[in-house]
Amino acid sequence: MTASTSKAPRSGPLQGVRVIEFAGVGPNPFCAMLLADMGAEVVTLDRVTSHGLGIKKEDRFNPTTRSRRSIAIDLKSPDGRALALRLLSQADACLESNRPGVMERLGLGPDVCWAVNPRLVYGRATGWGQEGPLSDTVGHDLNYLALSGLLSMIGPTDGAPAIPLNLLGDYAGGGLYLALGVLAAIIEARISGQGQVVDAAMLDGIGSLMTHQFGFLGSGSWAPQRGTNFLDGGAPWYNVYETADGEYVSLAPIEPKFYANFLKVVGLNSADLPDQMDRASWPAMKQRFAAIFRTRTRDEWCALFDGVEACFAPVLSVAEAVGHPHQASRGGFVEVDGVRQPAPAPRFSRTPARVHSPPPVPGSNTAEVLRDWAIPENEIAALLNSGTIN
Secondary structure, three states: OOOOOOOOOOOOOOOOOEEEEEOOOOHHHHHHHHHHHOOOEEEEEEEOOOOOOOOOOOHHHOHHHOOOEEEEEOOOOHHHHHHHHHHHOOOOEEEEOOOOOHHHHHOOOHHHHHHHOOOOEEEEEEOOOOOOOOOOOOOOHHHHHHHHOOHHHOOOOOOOOOOOOOHHHHHHHHHHHHHHHHHHHHHHHHHHOOOOEEEEEHHHHHHHHOHHHHHHHHHOOOOOOOOOOOOOOOOOOOEEEEOOOOOEEEEOOOOHHHHHHHHHHHOOOHHHOOOOOOHHHHHHHHHHHHHHHOOOOHHHHHHHHOOOOOOEEEOOOHHHHHHOHHHHHHOOEEEEOOEEEEOOOOOOOOOOOOOOOOOOOOOOOHHHHHHHOOOOHHHHHHHHHHOOEO
């Protein structure tokens, strides 16, 4: 699949929704990608630079900026702020990810925007939130995971906490919650006629993702030491094992019937083994399972488990995952401007989402977007001449 051009008709359940994205990193562009893939018209306000267009030679390798167009605009100038407000007056929502107070000092805070568009939903993504003792301090995904308590729960018993990329803070706790909040607020604004701020703090989102774990902790069924519980690598039947060829397989037969099927494949008799939920036996059973899995290659185990309901899957590299037959049958990956990347998710039966365009070079759509948003040609020319836009 090759992405369409930015001028092609959009598809997806969010057709007709207009979003202004103040350029940022992490959760903000990821949220904008989700909305744009689902059909929203998202316009990114990038910075004007002295280098002009094309300062990034490899924008196509930043797929979270796909499916939308870019304006380069000087938001520190009066004319730039005035132009931004004209665009915001026509938008359903905006997205920003600066520290608290930055947009207000810029003259583009919520109150100023609501004066020109009372229905505007103002999405704000930060690490710590809009208030609190840490709200103005710096941080990244790893810091938010650390303070949330989640990082302490991931990793081996005898080692340091494991770093789960930047997926849980930036994208799950930040971008996904920002998208959910913005969409919910847009629905409400269409009923009430009033916009509101969506405060999507990554710390809050991570905490929300941990809701089930807090239930385990409250019931006393989760030990505080990581690597000793049934979902964190403590259980022998919810784990990864090395195979004879140095590859790995994953095993997760939590339910007794699937566990019984697993035992049959590996040649073990349940009558000769401790109870599946006997925590005291888990360390020894992990060693036993590890020894068994080292007797065959990953592909040999895949062949033995083929068709067996045992919650088994090989641990694939990213390159292998892209080429897996199941992914291929569902079109799980698309090629955009020569770059292989995940297809839009989730999937819709009647109004399918799609990648509408490759990642834009910052500022490459300035005049085109302004025309589409009803800015007169003489004003566009004046703004270009003054350096307010490029």
